[in-house]
Each structure stands twice: as structure tokens, then as C-alpha cells.
Amino acid sequence: MESYLGKGAEIILPKGGLDEKLIQAKKGGRPLIIKLGFDPTAPDLHLGHAVVLKKLKEFQEAGHRIVVILGDFTAHIGDPTGKNKARPPLSKEKIEQNAQTYLAQLSKILDVTQIEVRYNSEWFDQMSLRDTIQLISSTTLAQILERNDFKQRYQGGIPVSMHELVYPILQGYDSVVIDSDVEIGGTDQLFNIQIGRYMQEVRQKVAQVALCMPLLKGIDGSDKMSKSQGNYIGLTEEPNTMYGKVMSIPDSLLLEYLDLTTNLPKEERQSLIHELEGGRNPMEIKKIIARNIVHQYHGEVAALAAEEFFYRQIQLRSVEVKDYSQFSAQSLGFLPSSVPLIDLIAAIEPERSRSQIRTLVKSGAVQINGGKIVDEHHHFSVSEEILLKVGKRGYYKLVP
Amino acid sequence: MESYLGKGAEIILPKGGLDEKLIQAKKGGRPLIIKLGFDPTAPDLHLGHAVVLKKLKEFQEAGHRIVVILGDFTAHIGDPTGKNKARPPLSKEKIEQNAQTYLAQLSKILDVTQIEVRYNSEWFDQMSLRDTIQLISSTTLAQILERNDFKQRYQGGIPVSMHELVYPILQGYDSVVIDSDVEIGGTDQLFNIQIGRYMQEVRQKVAQVALCMPLLKGIDGSDKMSKSQGNYIGLTEEPNTMYGKVMSIPDSLLLEYLDLTTNLPKEERQSLIHELEGGRNPMEIKKIIARNIVHQYHGEVAALAAEEFFYRQIQLRSVEVKDYSQFSAQSLGFLPSSVPLIDLIAAIEPERSRSQIRTLVKSGAVQINGGKIVDEHHHFSVSEEILLKVGKRGYYKLVP
Numbered sequence: 001m002e003s004y005l006g007k008g009a010e011i012i013l014p015k016g017g018l019d020e021k022l023i024q025a026k027k028g029g030r031p032l033i034i035k036l037g038f039d040p041t042a043p044d045l046h047l048g049h050a051v052v053l054k055k056l057k058e059f060q061e062a063g064h065r066i067v068v069i070l071g072d073f074t075a076h077i078g079d080p081t082g083k084n085k086a087r088p089p090l091s092k093e094k095i096e097q098n099a100q101t102y103l104a105q106l107s108k109i110l111d112v113t114q115i116e117v118r119y120n121s122e123w124f125d126q127m128s129l130r131d132t133i134q135l136i137s138s139t140t141l142a143q144i145l146e147r148n149d150f151k152q153r154y155q156g157g158i159p160v161s162m163h164e165l166v167y168p169i170l171q172g173y174d175s176v177v178i179d180s181d182v183e184i185g186g187t188d189q190l191f192n193i194q195i196g197r198y199m200q201e202v203r204q205k206v207a208q209v210a211l212c213m214p215l216l217k218g219i220d221g222s223d224k225m226s227k228s229q230g231n232y233i234g235l236t237e238e239p240n241t242m243y244g245k246v247m248s249i250p251d252s253l254l255l256e257y258l259d260l261t262t263n264l265p266k267e268e269r270q271s272l273i274h275e276l277e278g279g280r281n282p283m284e285i286k287k288i289i290a291r292n293i294v295h296q297y298h299g300e301v302a303a304l305a306a307e308e309f310f311y312r313q314i315q316l317r318s319v320e321v322k323d324y325s326q327f328s329a330q331s332l333g334f335l336p337s338s339v340p341l342i343d344l345i346a347a348i349e350p351e352r353s354r355s356q357i358r359t360l361v362k363s364g365a366v367q368i369n370g371g372k373i374v375d376e377h378h379h380f381s382v383s384e385e386i387l388l389k390v391g392k393r394g395y396y397k398l399v400p
Numbered sequence: 401m402e403s404y405l406g407k408g409a410e411i412i413l414p415k416g417g418l419d420e421k422l423i424q425a426k427k428g429g430r431p432l433i434i435k436l437g438f439d440p441t442a443p444d445l446h447l448g449h450a451v452v453l454k455k456l457k458e459f460q461e462a463g464h465r466i467v468v469i470l471g472d473f474t475a476h477i478g479d480p481t482g483k484n485k486a487r488p489p490l491s492k493e494k495i496e497q498n499a500q501t502y503l504a505q506l507s508k509i510l511d512v513t514q515i516e517v518r519y520n521s522e523w524f525d526q527m528s529l530r531d532t533i534q535l536i537s538s539t540t541l542a543q544i545l546e547r548n549d550f551k552q553r554y555q556g557g558i559p560v561s562m563h564e565l566v567y568p569i570l571q572g573y574d575s576v577v578i579d580s581d582v583e584i585g586g587t588d589q590l591f592n593i594q595i596g597r598y599m600q601e602v603r604q605k606v607a608q609v610a611l612c613m614p615l616l617k618g619i620d621g622s623d624k625m626s627k628s629q630g631n632y633i634g635l636t637e638e639p640n641t642m643y644g645k646v647m648s649i650p651d652s653l654l655l656e657y658l659d660l661t662t663n664l665p666k667e668e669r670q671s672l673i674h675e676l677e678g679g680r681n682p683m684e685i686k687k688i689i690a691r692n693i694v695h696q697y698h699g700e701v702a703a704l705a706a707e708e709f710f711y712r713q714i715q716l717r718s719v720e721v722k723d724y725s726q727f728s729a730q731s732l733g734f735l736p737s738s739v740p741l742i743d744l745i746a747a748i749e750p751e752r753s754r755s756q757i758r759t760l761v762k763s764g765a766v767q768i769n770g771g772k773i774v775d776e777h778h779h780f781s782v783s784e785e786i787l788l789k790v791g792k793r794g795y796y797k798l799v800p
Contacts, residue, residue: 077530080537129527130477136562137480141554144562154541162536162544162565169562 011212032064035180043098045105046232048216048225053109073124172199187212221250230375243306244371246290250381262292326397336400341378411612432464435580443498445505446632448616448625453509473524572599580608587612621650630775643706644771646690650781662692726797736800741778
């Protein structure tokens, strides 16, 4: 008999551990402490994060206590090897600013007035070399190399700096300090969460339960949603952009997005799936998803306005604009399942150089179905007619 | 044209580096800084250490400055995993006491009034977690796993605690702090010395030269001399024990001991080797070595007295003692090249239990050629008649 709080999780470790924790919390008349780690170098949250945050919301609504660990200690160090330009050390001011941005985004889903925020510099700033040696001595190299990324890099001859091996131990120690009962993250966080379990165990504490939510695919359908891949929908994006981006996802993602990004009741989702299997146009399901998502983050009025905007911009434009050229992805030599944006534009507007096209994309002057695409590496799938806008005057229809 | 200071070294890295350093020191009118690391958990020095110390003496006599790094910081931590009973944390008092014992032994070879002693707690006690991360970030996992022992343990599934990987980095950092020009150790120290070179290089300093002396084999001829193997001759052992132990070495070690443990002039050593090849009794060469070693550490009078004692005790005893039983190793079923002491005694004194024999050995009541053997795992070779004493009354001759 598993609690509803475990529903939707891809991994719960140990098996039955969540129910056990819930029973003990009830007996003790105390809330569970739910840990959520946050890296203050990356304050922009997207629909992928929201999958985890919505699970936290369920725990919060059931009366449990969310503790956000702000990893300011390591953010303040950055990457001391200097090899990684993406990770310069952040100043205290910048970390504080990112933390505020982060909390503002959290407030779209969670009640942030009920959240406890802890900066891990609180305990790590006090730590000496001697403490550090004591801390890391309880883990072995084999444990740390269980993280696939480390092992593969080591075996593949790609340098792994020694300090990188220490960071997961520090993250794990955060769980010890706050006496975490449950740590929630994506399945890609399982390794770190388990180090936390281990660090508690070696200190004779009851280990936290690992609860991992599935990873949402990005809007290009190729990989998990992430900012660095440019395939994301940010929680604070404009309603019209949000709506347009959802409309651009490949049909193959419909079921996953219905499940992980909407807040439609289960029965409604199931009946939509049923209709889809019965032959209902996927475009209509996509609209329902898009409207629901914009509704969640911007309210009902904005959702309806975004839908109207989408129709006006895209569907009406096909009538208004006279020189509306139509192309077929296949006859241009592309696989409809993965069309590279830059190459496509180069094919249909041969007068532009590739570097001009790249600049155009980065400046936000290219739209697919009304959603701006700023990633120059963007790939998308064409399963039905797609509307492409390039610069001020280029309106194109693209069919498979 | 290599300096005489490099003579006898098994490894000098980089090639020509020592001469380069010597030239620069001369130009700059300054002495070289020669680093010698010392682990204060193991203050007992033996003839194996002396090989390194005699090389240091040459540098000292040439006017260079010896800096002894006392690793009190890590000794004070011990092994925080608690798995290694042999490495409990040492108190400050015990570390200080071991340091004094160590210096007293060094004074048998070096002029300790001209040595600078640095405790590495001086810099490591000040270090924070943040400093530690900066420090270890310049090394990679692949570099640290070049140490065979780590790699083999990891690959063999034997736990390597994370803090163990950090210790060589700390040792290397010692070289940075004292601006070491040359670090001298046994060939088993090459890895640590190279980490020191690297730590200096990444800080834009001129890297120290690694000078590694050959490892002396233990008196049983099986492995390198070490206290834990019980196959050592301590620098402060009694003259009679020292002499007897040298007399117990297998003939196969004669050349090595002549080279690495005596201070006989090269010509004399070469003529002895010549005589040995010409058929001179190895026993006579052994006596020359034994007398020379005791002379070095206890003076000429003690050396002569030890020789006399050896004759009286051993050679005369074979006449005096009436019930002197003779055994042949082979007819007892042992290989003369490696006779296990405990098994031998069990064979010739069947009335004693094996655990009694072990206790006897550990208490120092067993002698081979007049030298006490306290290691219950001791193996020795029999190439000529050997005299064995067991307890108060057991006198035996053992032939191959």
C-alpha cells in the first residue's frame, strides 16, 4: 500500500522506505524534512524542474517541511582549475541575486513562505583541512567512481580533477546537517542522493529516502530538457513564447508532456490519450497541453490570449501573407524527424550567409509556429505543416 | 659530466636535472635545498634508511641545506576510517617524542645541528576546506592513480578511502612551501616526489629534482628491508645483535650489502668482489661487512668486541656444548633457500606446541648465528652450517 506521495516517481530507494518514513512521522507527530538542492550558478528553472517541484508541492500540501540547500559554498569557489569557463567563481552578491531569482520562480509552484532556505557555506566555511580529511575518509574511490560520468571520463582518458570527486561528498553531507528524511530530484540526481544516504548511515543516522522523478525530454525530443541544450521552456517565459514552444514539440512527446507538464486530472488525461489513439488530430491535443501550461504559470486570461495570438500570428497569416512559399523537408534533403534549423534556412534563403543566419537566430528573429528559437543548433521534427518566420519578411510553410 | 652527488642513485629525474641545479646554485652563490620527508609514526631507522641518509650526508658535506619535513599533520589525524589499527592518531607529545628519537638516529649519519626541521602542521593547520579544494584541484584522478598501489587496490576491489588519495598531494605541497630543489628518497618514493615536482610546476616554480636511491633487501633476502617484515637491522641496535644479524644474511646479498651498507672505499669493495669470485669463503666477506657496519654505528672498539663475542658465542660453543645436535634442512623436508623458522623448530623440538614456539620467538629467545629473531614469519637460507639457539638449552647446528 504505497502512499500517493510516491506516485509518479521513477525511483524510490529503499523500496517501501517512503511509507516507513511517513508512518514514523505520523507516530512522532512531526513533519518530514524534504531536501531540495539548488546550484546557484543556474537560477533559470524550466518545465523539467517543475516535474520535481510539483512533487515537492504535494509533500508541502501534506504538511511536510521543504528545506532548500543553496550550494553557495562551491558556487563561490567555481572551477579552480580554470578550465571550465562556464563555471567562474560567483560573487556573494551574484549568488544572493540568483537565490532571489530562484525563489521567485519556486513561488510559481511552491508556497515559499513555508520553505526553509539554508546556505551550505554556513557549515563548509567553518571546515578545516583536518575536518575535510575526516569527512571524505568515510567514502571510497570505488563508491565515487560509481558515478558513470566520472568512471567514463577516467576510463576515456578525459581529466577528472580531484576536487570534482569531493563535491558529491559535500552535497551528501548537506543531508547530514539538515537531518533530511527524503531527498527529491531527477533520476540524474540518484548518485548524489545516495551519497547523502551513505553519509547519514556512517554517522548512525537514519538514511534519507531517495525519490527520483522522471526526466522531461526537451522540446526537440532528442534529449532531456536543459538550458545548455536550448531545448527548454522556462517557467518565467512570456505566455506567447511558452505557447508557441509547446506547439513546436514533436507528436512523439505528447503522452510524456500530458503526464509530466500538465495538471489535468488523471481521468481527463486518460480520455485524451484514448481520443488520440482513436484518431483525433495530435495538433488539438497539443493545444490543450499548451493552454494548460500557460494557464499554470500565467493564469487563465494569459492562456486564452496566447492561444488567440498563436492563431492570429500563425494560422491567419497563412491567408494574409501573399508570397507564402511552401517547402518540403524531404525534397530539400532533410529527414523530417530531425531538421537542422540553420541548414534549412540556408537552403530556402540562399542569399544569406550561414554566419548571417546564425546571428539572425541568436537575435530572436526566427520563429517556428510563433515561438522564438534562439539556439543555433536547434533541430526539430516536421510531422505536419509547420510555419517558419525568418527575419521581417520571410514567411514559409514547411511540410514533411 | 654528472656530478659525484648523483653517483649510486637508481633514478634521477629529469635527466641532467641535478647537474643543472648544481650549476644554478653555484651561480647564485646559494646552497641547494634538499628535502627529506619523515613520517613520525615510524621513528625506527634501519640500514635501508641509511642508504638514503648517506646520500644526504654527501649533499650536506658539499654545503647544501637539508630540510626535514616532519609529517605531524597527518600523523595527528591517523587513519580516520578506523580500519587500520596500525595507524591510530598520535598525540602531540608522542609525535614530539618520535621526532626526537628520529633526530637522535639521524645524528648517527648527518650533522643534525645543520639540519632545518619543519613540522607540516605549520601550514596545514591553517588550511580551510576552501583552500583544500583549490589545492587538490590542480591534480587529476589519473595522476593519483598512477601510484600502482592505488590502482591495483581499486582494480582488485580493495577499498581505497578518498582521504588516502589526498595525502600524496599534501606531501607534494610540502615541496612548494620549502622551495625544495632536490627531494631524496628510496625508489618507492618516486611517485610522491613527482607529485611534489608537479605541485611546484603548476605554481610556476622550478620543479625539484627527484633522486631515488636503491632499496636495500632485508636480511632474509626476500623483500625490501622494513620494520613490519621484521627483516631489518636497526641503526641503534646493540653491536652484538647487529653483527649477528649481518652474519645471518644469505650469500646472495653479499654484493648488495657491500655496496649499500658499508663505507669501504670503492677499490677495496672491488677487490673483495674479485676475491669472492676467485673462491674466497663468503663467510669471510660477511665478517668484513659486519665489522664495518658495527664500526660505522658504534665505533671500532665495539666492532672488534662484537666480532669477538660472535666467535665466543657461536664458534666456541660448537666445542663447549656437549649435546649439540646437528640437523639437515633438506632431510627435514625444507628447501635450504627458504627455511621457515617456526616450522623448523617444530620439527626439531616436537615436544613444543606451535603456539609455544611462536611465543618463544616473539620473546627474543631464538637466535640464528647469535642474532635474535623475533619475527614469527622469518624465513632464512642455509648455504653453510648455521647455529640455532632455541630457549635456554636448545643448541643446534643446521646444515643445508
